[in-house]
Amino acid sequence: MSECAVICGLGTCLPERIVTNEDLAASLDTSDEWIRTRTGIHRRRMVAPGTSTSDLAVSAGQAALVSGGQIADFVLLATTTPDRPCPATAPEVAHRLGLDEVPAVDVAAVCSGFVYALGLAEALVRAGACHQPLVIGAEVYTSIIDPQDRNTAVIFGDGAGAMLLRRGHREEPGAIRAVELGSAGAGSGLITVAAGGSRIPGHAQEVPREQRYFRMEGPEVYRQAVVRMTSSTRSVLDRVGWSPSTVQAFIGHQANQRILNSVADRLGIDARYRFGNIAEVGNTAAASIPLALADAAASGRIRPGSRTVLTAFGGGLTWGSAAVTWPDVVPKCLPPESPPAFRSSRVDRQADAVPTDPAPR
Numbered sequence: 001m002s003e004c005a006v007i008c009g010l011g012t013c014l015p016e017r018i019v020t021n022e023d024l025a026a027s028l029d030t031s032d033e034w035i036r037t038r039t040g041i042h043r044r045r046m047v048a049p050g051t052s053t054s055d056l057a058v059s060a061g062q063a064a065l066v067s068g069g070q071i072a073d074f075v076l077l078a079t080t081t082p083d084r085p086c087p088a089t090a091p092e093v094a095h096r097l098g099l100d101e102v103p104a105v106d107v108a109a110v111c112s113g114f115v116y117a118l119g120l121a122e123a124l125v126r127a128g129a130c131h132q133p134l135v136i137g138a139e140v141y142t143s144i145i146d147p148q149d150r151n152t153a154v155i156f157g158d159g160a161g162a163m164l165l166r167r168g169h170r171e172e173p174g175a176i177r178a179v180e181l182g183s184a185g186a187g188s189g190l191i192t193v194a195a196g197g198s199r200i201p202g203h204a205q206e207v208p209r210e211q212r213y214f215r216m217e218g219p220e221v222y223r224q225a226v227v228r229m230t231s232s233t234r235s236v237l238d239r240v241g242w243s244p245s246t247v248q249a250f251i252g253h254q255a256n257q258r259i260l261n262s263v264a265d266r267l268g269i270d271a272r273y274r275f276g277n278i279a280e281v282g283n284t285a286a287a288s289i290p291l292a293l294a295d296a297a298a299s300g301r302i303r304p305g306s307r308t309v310l311t312a313f314g315g316g317l318t319w320g321s322a323a324v325t326w327p328d329v330v331p332k333c334l335p336p337e338s339p340p341a342f343r344s345s346r347v348d349r350q351a352d353a354v355p356t357d358p359a360p361r
């Protein structure tokens, strides 16, 4: 029986604050009607000031560990909105989860980030590099969205979701049967936060507003999302030998309800088996797939053993899909962690001191 990674825990974290379309229309040239009909979004969650991606990631990660009843030996954090450009956010998340010294790394693939991190984690398990990786998708998109840009401000929300994997075999519920990933860097200009990296440093004088915030060429992204998610889903289904008509749970990245309908229609996925929560949480980028999965699992719409396909598309351009059989897990949800208390550099030096070898006798 061949070994593979198996899903054994699922956790989520959503900020408390709900922002409706009407709330946005009070300060933006938009309307509830436009947002609902063009995107399927009714409301989204937004963090309180001072809450960062790591605060959501720690809670979702903790919830997945509780749901899976095990600890993790690797942390992969998919995010577009790390706490800072340097260092990566994952080591801090691992530390706050009590997982000091496990390998921890950020994965930057925008809205495809969760599927990318899942694919990497699955490969690490198969290679024997770890046994129980924790895969987290967490975003505070409101930190990069321009509140004056109606093209993007109505779409995105904040949240986090996490999945705990363990080593298992292909025939058991929860098995990750196949993952396929892809990219097309020629389209890198379609979704950007242009400043803050080495090309346009964040400290550069007078960085224009256009470059400081998230920008997206909506209609072309829409077209690419439909084409790429459809073909990527087809490839992963071909690899496991499942025809679209036998899929019992289709979870696409919650980008836009019209995009999801178009992909599922093209694939011929039965309407009863299309699950999502975009109406409630909007597009939460790397967090969207675990959040939608947790919703469907908690309401009993996905059952253990269901043939499940996940597909995502995002900036980069990047895309990816995974075919899994659904595990017998109960998702857990936790509120956002409080930010860690301020640590002075003196305390930091003590707390982070490198353990020394015992003195030779």
Ligand code: COA
Residues within 6 Å of the ligand: 029, 030, 031, 034, 035, 038, 039, 111, 150, 151, 154, 191, 216, 217, 218, 219, 220, 221, 222, 225, 255, 256, 283, 313, 314, 315
């Ligand atoms: N409220 C009201 N009108 C709006 C609006 C808003 N929030 N945003 C755009 N409009 C207007 C446009 O200005 C345009 O007006 P015009 O016809 O007078 O020029 C009209 O609505 C149509 O704009 P368009 O951009 O063509 O709309 P669309 O149907 O493509 O929908 C998106 C826009 C952004 C919702 C859609 O393109 C989309 O979902 N793209 C992909 C998003 C995504 O998935 N991003 C994440 C990465 S995967």
